[in-house]
Amino acid sequence: MRRSSNPSSHWDQYPERLRSGPRRLVAVAVLLSSTAHGQNLCRVDNLSRSGCRVLIQCRFATETFLTLTFPGRSPLGARVIWSDGLRCGLEFLHPLHVGVLDDLLRLFQRPPGEQARESRDLASWQPDQG
Template structure:
């Protein structure tokens, strides 16, 4: 009998009903989760050679095919085996080597202990406050840690600006790179997982639809 949220046993933390090796706790391992519903952010809480458990926003059904892309570019493919209270259990299509995977992720973390989080294509309007002036800009992509935008505005590298994103509020950021009409921002404080996930899933929050 398939394991679904309606028949999930009353456990403090549901576990995958598949043979697996010892789990490795990986709190705050952020990934980009892709499914037939689109792309969203997820937070892996534990992982084994055979599967993982992650916090997610949105609805997932048993047997949904998903792919999780990690910060280092590794892609984990599998199917949802249970979904309950904002968490899902995933069984991988093929076993992985957890130690090698986590080592690869660690090697992509810079000297400040920060790795670039997954970026999401958003293409929506935003407002930028720079040098005491407000400018209408176009937000091209967004992550918990930063953004890329375009607009008719003059920004100086390493200057501090404020970005107002519809549905997310105002974020203070540093200008990290300047291109021809395009700019890269690094947020001084990352966007909260609890806010960013629902924002990605609900287009009305950024487009007013």
């Protein structure tokens, strides 16, 4: 992999061979939970059936297990594939059902080239307590 001189684009160049599915651009607030770091509100900016990229200012150890809660959904188990202190790549323990992925994309997908924007106010969003 060739490194970019722009550190913000480094993970945009993440090796395709390590991904098991195409990613779609999204902007969705999620709750990320781990035993080491507790619960954190953060944002997912790309999503596939097999995983996602989370924007969070926290470094996680590779292979750490986390739970990720999308609005209106049950928590999903995931493991950390990479983390750089600003973002992390997660692989879901079980791939998303196609219908779940389609629903999340219908609600939160953003067009290619559009600047990232918050789909929800992170400070006010609370996960469903169900």
